[in-house]
Amino acid sequence: MLKSFIGGTLLIAAGLVYAQTTAPPSAVPPRLAPEQQESIRKAVGSPVRSISNVMRDAGRNPEQTLAFFAVEPQHTVIEIWPGAGWYTEILAPLLREEGRYIAAHFDPNSPVEFFRTSLAQYQEKLADDPEVYDRVELQVLNYDPDTPIAPPGSADRVLTFRNVHNWLSQGREETAVVFAKMYAALKPGGLLGLVEHRARIGTDLETMIRSGYVTEELVIELAQEAGFELLSRSPVNQNPQDTTQHPEGVWTLPPTLRLGDGNRAQYLAIGESDRMTLLFSKPE
Template structure:
């Protein structure tokens, strides 16, 4: 009887390389991004910043007040396949006056139009309208990472900062990350300050009061050329250039603001059955 032929060994499948749609570098290089936004990369360092915050393609990411979508253009396609994007946008019905209501309405419409124009890139992200005085970001312990870029000064001015940080804490999973980028003042700013800058210690205190632990800070978005004493506050600088042609070249030479970059973490829950000491 003839012996059976030896069975050929089957090699284990090779690890799959990440899809281009789920690599941060390729998303940042995506041709769907607004050229005006791409021009800001040299000041906003999106790859380094998102790497510092530990954002990965399989996370549920909540972006706070995305505006017209500078970071949204990157975040939505990055997490689209394996995770999910939620954008917390301002509810026009909660605006304090008609002018602000119209501003929120147009800003929200612009963002929705941007996302709807490229369903092949953005898919179906979630936009959730919130009242910053009483924010509800979704189910408790449902988000991996919360990100906020240059928003804290607005909440402080409106008396909403404590409620917002409390909301971030509630929606994050235990062990989840809060990433904060904010215009950095030379020190604490007084109540009613209208410069657009905030003291780094003030932001840390807000987060700690909500229950967060400061895990790390970074100088990724620092700009030592920013003297922080401008006539129209932070809005004197690009991209706003609120003073128009007045000292325009000076402000262009300074560039965008000096910014703190802070990573906070929601503590892990105690193991089941562990008694409180």
């Protein structure tokens, strides 16, 4: 059964109170049929997944997350900035036979070396296993408003995992461009599924960019400015052990563990970050 909650919620963690932004639902969130949920379960259990990625399921909850986003095998799904392909290992098999999977990755002409290197590694991953990834469609997500990620109104779902802080580091206008592109790509009635590290309410923008944690209030504001309506929230990726107050921001925690051996056991015990899991709709 899908878990979701609408409206205000208090999450008490390590003596801190996290107050979620209250927003009424725009409609009843979709629920998957048992056979569709089983398709997601099989994709999560796919043997093509690397052991290192499977070991992170406890922190990322892919089966519950994709079910909450109501991803169906016949959908056209765009994943924004898939990175090394953690979700690609699940989405490509899930969508391969009946659906369409578009990976809107980094710009190959980006001045950021990390982006170019990550894209090249992702392309190698796809090439190394054509029986699984030969139907993955690679597109570009950059901040040029004239470069779409897909034909307008073509996608059933757009998904993005832990990327909003990266866009904000480039500027509010650049972030707005990304949300506008996601909105444009979706069909009327299509859904945007978004996961992001969650900052405490009242956190300022500079701290968000520095720490990697973003407030739900800002994410919802950005989505609504693009035309989206908030449909639902899920607690599936929340982590009450995460205070969000770390020397190197979210990168202090696993999997990055930027402090190395410094307090390593403490940060491993906390686990991956506390995250919002939001579902938005494009009005019909």
